[in-house]
Amino acid sequence: MVMGEPSREEYKIQSFDAETQQLLKTALKDPGAVDLEKVANVIVDQSLQDCVFSKEAGRICYAIIQAESTQAGQSVFRRGLLNRLQQEYQTREQLRARSLQGWVRYVTIICNIFDYLRVNNMPMMALVNPVYDCLFRLAQPDSLSKEEEVDCLVLQLHRVGEQLEKMNGQRMDELFVLIRDGFLLPTGLSSLAQLLLLEIIEFRAAGWKTTPAAQNYYYSEVSD
Structure with missing residues (x-):
């Protein structure tokens, strides 16, 4: 500071x-x-x-x-x-x-x-489905065409994805089907949005952790 x-x-x-x-x-x-x-x-x-x-x-x-x-x-x-x-x-x-x-x-x-x-040291159950519903909305095709919404989706999954998956793994699987579909059918997706989606797919696949190789690849790409 x-x-x-x-x-x-x-x-x-x-x-x-x-x-x-x-x-x-x-x-x-x-x-x-x-x-x-x-x-x-x-x-x-x-x-x-x-x-x-x-x-x-x-x-x-x-x-x-x-x-x-x-x-x-x-x-x-x-x-x-x-x-x-x-x-x-x-x-x-x-x-x-x-x-x-x-x-x-x-x-x-x-x-x-x-x-x-x-x-009682557990996330609030009352918020699990509303949070999921918001993330599902961000993963719809019309949202994925907007970098602001893609950025929000990826940031929030970095923040709460692991917690959410523990509360309801099936919905996380369904959300990542949408994210993968959005990535593979890049109609209107910017190159930055594609990069962000690929990064979050790999982040979850690595157990909600960033590998050193991924860190170097994504952050050098974003800064270029």
Whole structure:
């Protein structure tokens, strides 16, 4: 980090107006003192507008849930967060039609939250199928023709693919049939999209790990 730059934690709070900053800071320190459903809505709203925040929201949600559980074992925030994610999930096609960037940010936040949130040290079952459904949508031919969506698909599979496969291996097999089909029938696929899809196919085949040879090949190709 460059000297004088805010940390990631500070950035997440500083990207809000003063009143909302105060709301979030209080939620992190004394969750019982604020409207936690409002906090959940604020976090999702900001994630849909801000691509950097959408990648970091899971950390802040996890911190609030931890703080709330130490107070009275409550889960008001988690319930509010899941309800809001469900509302956006139900209108995801409209969101995609209205704003491709908003749709990509929604997929980013739901995967980010799935990655961070745990119940009894296990990923949240309630999010498994919605996350899969979003990734399946990104693997449709019309999405694979858009680099933003391919990039999102591959990034999220790097993040949560291994966890998702443990929760439902059959759906992961089905998702990779779509990805392979998309790669083998490259109508409208850019060379970068083809490269990203090939990389994620090999990444999963190697047990969700990047081999040194693959690292050298893909990252030299991307940087050229």
